[in-house]
Amino acid sequence: MTVTETQDRVQRPIGEPVLEASGVTMRFGGLLAVNGVDLTVREGEIVGLIGPNGAGKTTFFNCLTGLYKPTSGQVRFAASPRRKEQTRFLSRQSVLGAKTEQVPLLNESPGLTRPEPGVLAPLPPKPRAVVRAGMARTFQNIRLFANMTALENVMVGRYCRTSAGALTSVLHGPKFRHEEAATRKRAQELLDFVGLGRSAENLARNMPYGDQRRLEIARALATDPKLILLDEPTAGMNPQETRQAMDLIFKIRDAGLSVVVIEHDMRFIFNLCDRVLCLVQGQALIEGTPAEVQSDPRVIEAYIGTGEDDDDDRPQDTAAGETP
Ligand SMILES: Nc1ncnc2c1ncn2[C@@H]1O[C@H](COP(=O)(O)OP(=O)(O)OP(=O)(O)O)[C@@H](O)[C@H]1O
Numbered sequence: 001m002t003v004t005e006t007q008d009r010v011q012r013p014i015g016e017p018v019l020e021a022s023g024v025t026m027r028f029g030g031l032l033a034v035n036g037v038d039l040t041v042r043e044g045e046i047v048g049l050i051g052p053n054g055a056g057k058t059t060f061f062n063c064l065t066g067l068y069k070p071t072s073g074q075v076r077f078a079a080s081p082r083r084k085e086q087t088r089f090l091s092r093q094s095v096l097g098a099k100t101e102q103v104p105l106l107n108e109s110p111g112l113t114r115p116e117p118g119v120l121a122p123l124p125p126k127p128r129a130v131v132r133a134g135m136a137r138t139f140q141n142i143r144l145f146a147n148m149t150a151l152e153n154v155m156v157g158r159y160c161r162t163s164a165g166a167l168t169s170v171l172h173g174p175k176f177r178h179e180e181a182a183t184r185k186r187a188q189e190l191l192d193f194v195g196l197g198r199s200a201e202n203l204a205r206n207m208p209y210g211d212q213r214r215l216e217i218a219r220a221l222a223t224d225p226k227l228i229l230l231d232e233p234t235a236g237m238n239p240q241e242t243r244q245a246m247d248l249i250f251k252i253r254d255a256g257l258s259v260v261v262i263e264h265d266m267r268f269i270f271n272l273c274d275r276v277l278c279l280v281q282g283q284a285l286i287e288g289t290p291a292e293v294q295s296d297p298r299v300i301e302a303y304i305g306t307g308e309d310d311d312d313d314r315p316q317d318t319a320a321g322e323t324p
Pocket residue numbers: 028031033051052053054055056057058059060
C-alpha cells in the first residue's frame with residue numbers, strides 16, 4: 001500500500017452516515033471507561049479505533065454494538081428498511097456481489113426499530129435485534145464452534161436471516177429444506193469470498209489461526225450486515241496473514257459495507273483506514289485521517305507514556321513518509 005493509495009482512499013466520496021455515536025459514556029462502578037465519545041461512520045468507510053491498552057476501545061465497541069447500554073449518550077444506526085412480514089422471500093442483489101438470489105426476509109421482531117434507509121434511529125434493545133438490523137461484529141478472542149465444520153459455522157451465522165420456526169425445523173418440512181439449501185449455498189459463497197472455499201468441510205479447530213479469523217469474518221458476514229465491527233482482527237497473525245486480512249477488509253468495503261476496526265498494529269491501521277479515532281483514558285484524543293493522527297505528537301506521547309515496548313504499538317510510517 002503506497003502513500004498515494006492511502007490518500008486517494010481518503011478523498012473517495014463517502015455516503016450517508018450508517019452509525020452515529022454521540023456523547024457515549026460508560027461507567028463500571030467508579031471507573032469511567034468511556035467518557036463522552038462521538039463517532040460517525042458513513043457508508044463505504046473504514047474507520048479505525050486505536051489507543052493504548054485500557055483506553056476504552058472494546059468498551060466503546062460494546063456500546064456501539066448494543067452489548068452494553070451506555071451510562072449516558074446515544075448510539076443511532078441506519079437499520080434495515082421495513083420489510084413486509086407476509087412476504088417471506090425477496091429476490092435481490094447480494095451485497096457481496098453474488099448473483100441475484102432468493103433471500104429469506106427478516107421476521108418482524110418486537111422492539112426492532114426499522115426506519116427508512118438513511119434514517120438513523122436508536123439501537124434496538126437486544127443484541128440479536130441489532131444483528132438483524134444490519135450490524136455484525138467479531139471479538140478479540142476467537143469464538144468459533146470448534147467441533148463444527150467451517151461451513152456449519154457460517155451457516156449458524158446465517159440463521160438470523162431465516163424464517164423457519166422451531167416446529168418447521170423439527171419437522172424438516174419443505175420450507176425448512178428450502179431454507180437449509182439456501183443457507184448452505186450462501187455459506188459456501190461467503191467461504192469463497194473470504195478465501196476459505198476449499199476448507200468448507202474442515203473442522204474449525206483444525207484450521208490454521210489466520211483461517212479461523214477469516215472464518216469468524218465469514219460468519220459475521222452471513223448475517224448480511226451493512227456495518228461490520230472487527231475487534232483486533234490481526235491479533236496473533238503472522239505478516240502474511242496480516243496482509244491477507246487487510247486485502248479481505250478492502251474487499252468487504254468494496255462490496256459496499258462500512259467497517260470499524262480496533263487494532264494495535266499501527267501500520268495496519270494507517271494503511272487500511274479512511275479515518276482513525278484515537279482514545280486515551282476513555283476520551284477521544286483526536287479523530288482524523290491516518291496522516292493527521294499519526295503525526296499528532298499527543299498520539300505518540302500517549303503510546304510511549306504507557307511504557308508499552310512493542311514497536312508495532314507506536315505510530316509509524318507517516319503518510320508523508322516521515323518517521324514521527
Ligand atoms: N466489564 C468491566 N467491568 C469493569 N471494568 C471494566 C470492564 N470492562 C472493561 N473495564 C475497564 O475499563 C477500562 C477500559 O477497558 P477496555 O477493555 O475497553 O480497554 P481497551 O482499550 O479495549 O484495552 P485493550 O487494548 O487492552 O483491549 C479498563 O480500565 C478496564 O479494566
